[in-house]
Amino acid sequence: xxxxxxxxxxxxxxxxxxxxxxxxxxxxxxxxxxxxxxxxxxxxxxxxxxxxxxxxxxxxxxxxxxxxxxxxxxxxxxxxxxxxxxxxxxxxxxxxxxxxxxxxxxxxxxxxxxxxxxxxxxxxxxxxxxxxxxxxxxxxxxxxxxxxxxxxxxxxxxxxxxxxxxxxxxxxxxxxxxxxxxxxxxxxxxxxxxxxxxxxxxxxxxxxxxxxxxxxxxxxxxxxxxxxxxxxxxxxxxxxxxxxxxxxxxxxxxxxxxxxxxxxx
Amino acid sequence: xxxxxxxxxxxxxxxxxxxxxxxxxxxxxxxxxxxxxxxxxxxxxxxxxxxxxxxxxxxxxxxxxxxxxxxxxxxxxxxxxxxxxxxxxxxxxxxxxxxxxxxxxxxxxxxxxxxxxxxxxxxxxxxxxxxxxxxxxxxxxxxxxxxxxxxxxxxxxxxxxxxxxxxxxxxxxxxxxxxxxxxxxxxxxxxxxxxxxxxxxxxxxxxxxxxxxxxxxxxxxxxxxxxxxxxxxxxxxxxxxxxxxxxxxxxxxxxxxxxxxxxxxxxxxxxxxxxxxxxxxxxxxxxxxxxxxxxxxxxxxxxxxxxxxxxxxxxxxxxxxxxxxx
Numbered sequence: 078x079x080x081x082x083x084x085x086x087x088x089x090x091x092x093x094x095x096x097x098x099x100x101x102x103x104x105x106x107x108x109x110x111x112x113x114x115x116x117x118x119x120x121x122x123x124x125x126x127x128x129x130x131x132x133x134x135x136x137x138x139x140x141x142x143x144x145x146x147x148x149x150x151x152x153x154x155x156x157x158x159x160x161x162x163x164x165x166x167x168x169x170x171x172x173x174x175x176x177x178x179x180x181x182x183x184x185x186x187x188x189x190x191x192x193x194x195x196x197x198x199x200x201x202x203x204x205x206x207x208x209x210x211x212x213x214x215x216x217x218x219x220x221x222x223x224x225x226x227x228x229x230x231x232x233x234x235x236x237x238x239x240x241x242x243x244x245x246x247x248x249x250x251x252x253x254x255x256x257x258x259x260x261x262x263x264x265x266x267x268x269x270x271x272x273x274x275x276x277x278x279x280x281x282x283x284x285x286x287x288x289x290x291x292x293x294x295x296x297x298x299x300x301x302x303x304x305x306x307x308x309x310x311x312x313x314x315x316x317x318x319x320x321x322x323x324x325x326x327x328x329x330x331x332x333x334x335x336x337x338x339x340x341x342x
Numbered sequence: 343x344x345x346x347x348x349x350x351x352x353x354x355x356x357x358x359x360x361x362x363x364x365x366x367x368x369x370x371x372x373x374x375x376x377x378x379x380x381x382x383x384x385x386x387x388x389x390x391x392x393x394x395x396x397x398x399x400x401x402x403x404x405x406x407x408x409x410x411x412x413x414x415x416x417x418x419x420x421x422x423x424x425x426x427x428x429x430x431x432x433x434x435x436x437x438x439x440x441x442x443x444x445x446x447x448x449x450x451x452x453x454x455x456x457x458x459x460x461x462x463x464x465x466x467x468x469x470x471x472x473x474x475x476x477x478x479x480x481x482x483x484x485x486x487x488x489x490x491x492x493x494x495x496x497x498x499x500x501x502x503x504x505x506x507x508x509x510x511x512x513x514x515x516x517x518x519x520x521x522x523x524x525x526x527x528x529x530x531x532x533x534x535x536x537x538x539x540x541x542x543x544x545x546x547x548x549x550x551x552x553x554x555x556x557x558x559x560x561x562x563x564x565x566x567x568x569x570x571x572x573x574x575x576x577x578x579x580x581x582x583x584x585x586x587x588x589x590x591x592x593x594x595x596x597x598x599x600x601x602x603x604x605x606x607x608x609x610x611x612x613x614x615x616x617x618x619x620x621x622x623x624x625x626x627x628x629x630x631x632x633x634x635x636x637x638x639x640x641x642x643x644x645x646x647x648x649x650x651x652x653x654x655x656x657x658x659x660x661x662x663x664x665x666x667x668x
Contacts (some may be wrong), residue, residue: 097478097482098477098478098482098484101595105477105478116481145590160545175456175457176447176450176457176459177451177454177455177456177457180447180450180451181451184451184666202497203478205459205477205617206457206459207443207458207459207566208443208444208446208447208450208457208459208496209447210447211415211443211444211445211446211450211451212446212447212448212450212451213451214447214448214451215416215419215447215448215449215451215452216451216525218489218522218524219524220416220524220525220527220528221416221444221448221528222444222528223416223440223443223444224440224599226586236531239440240582240585240586240592240599241413241439241440241441241533241534241599242351242353242358242439242440242441243533243534244534244535244536244537244592245354245531245532245535245536245537245592246413246530246532246533246534246535247404247530247532247535248414248528248529248530248531249528249529249531250527250528251527252527259586260583261582261583261586261587278558281650295454300458301454302361302455302488302489302490302493303456303457303458303486303487303488303489303493304486304488304489305484305485305486306482306484306485306487307483307484307485308482308484308485309482309483309485310481310482310483311476311481311482314643316640316642317643317644317645317646317647318645318646318647318652319641319647319648319649320646320648320649321636321649322648322649322650322651322654322655325650325654325655325658326658328648328650328655329561329655329658329659329662332630332646332648332655332659332662332664333659333662333663333666335630335646336607336630336663338630339607340549340666341606341607341628342432342572342663342666
């Protein structure tokens, strides 16, 4: 068999941007510099390694995202890292979707593509719900596993390893499957200049909620069953002392004095 | 009726501490909204009547039990779906952990329910539960309210304390579950493999914790030497990244899928301070962090932060501590 792989990706505020809540909407303020969610690059790398390897034939790698117009850049980045084409689900009706609604919407797009393997990163750098893969998998009625750090093709399926509550688990899972990969699975490569330049020429399909067959009553802020609000600062711990190491002998003296004061030596 | 259902994870003959905490939390909150706490367990013959009824001591009035393979999420989703369809629990609380995220995600899809991850506090308000979760690197708290028939709460590791309420045995209700064809498609070949040496970090007074910033497994010798200089009851602990890379044994891992510790001194070197790590060590009495990145989140919760290169600092610190101790 030749695999069709879909990689779910997301655009997130750049790691260098101070993230905040927009008080008007109660959603994360996603203005400012944005980038492909760094955890997703591990999922793309995993797909590309399967394609380059000779364990199994890979037909194509499709990057899929849901988000506003700007999310196209995350798809371009995904393509520059090795995806063959991409799908952008975008619709005003989807704005404000919670994890459950987002997973449903993404599953509708994936249903139409019927991939053998859906890959995603372990978490998003902004929402951090850790659960969207499991939501998607249940809608697709496919077996699923998260935090996978080793993935091999064995006996026509996947042999997977991950660390869970009691140590390392090893599993065998058939296709089709939904797998979220941990950041220890690989070291994502940097895209070549040629790949970056060529990314915009690869096929990109834009889909509305209606195109994907999404019931708009089940998505968006009004279709979501969780409402977030009442944002407030947590009880803060008093900030600790910080030393910049300019002269290491002096720094070490300060650390030792600090430890000694607290009778820790 | 506003009952709360808790999936209780187990391994062998022991229940998971975070799951027991979720049962206690569910019991306390259910009492405030006029309901009861129900537990759900899935496994083999190890789930004896005595073990299962013992969940009553943590506040469960009923325990639903079914037979299946423990350690996988999908069978539990089918099980909880069956229980909720029959009994109409209004909320489901998970104690956290990987399986908690996976089961909760599947259940949310199956029953079209809202879900909140990483919850640190649950409150009863006007007969409903609201969930507090830290967001944006713990700089803000967001409060979730639920619509629909079911609200799902995934607790952060160690957020809910297991409390013995003194109540008696829980009623056991055995359930037959019709599993979905895909639910048992994943086959667990081995579970809970312990990689690396057996080390005890939970009893240590001083922990030198190492992160990816060490760059290679060979460099961990610097941490061994520093721990040795402290002498007495000290040990080296590690982050998940370091353990996954094979530089340190799994038994020395701190955090979400590792150990929770609270030593007198936690000296973290080359650790950025991701939430998954923080949850396992934030109760330490004194936290010292050494990291070359001044923006590392660990400096937000360390008592003494040192911005600098651990390769330069650790050897000199080791010598200075040895000299101090004479």
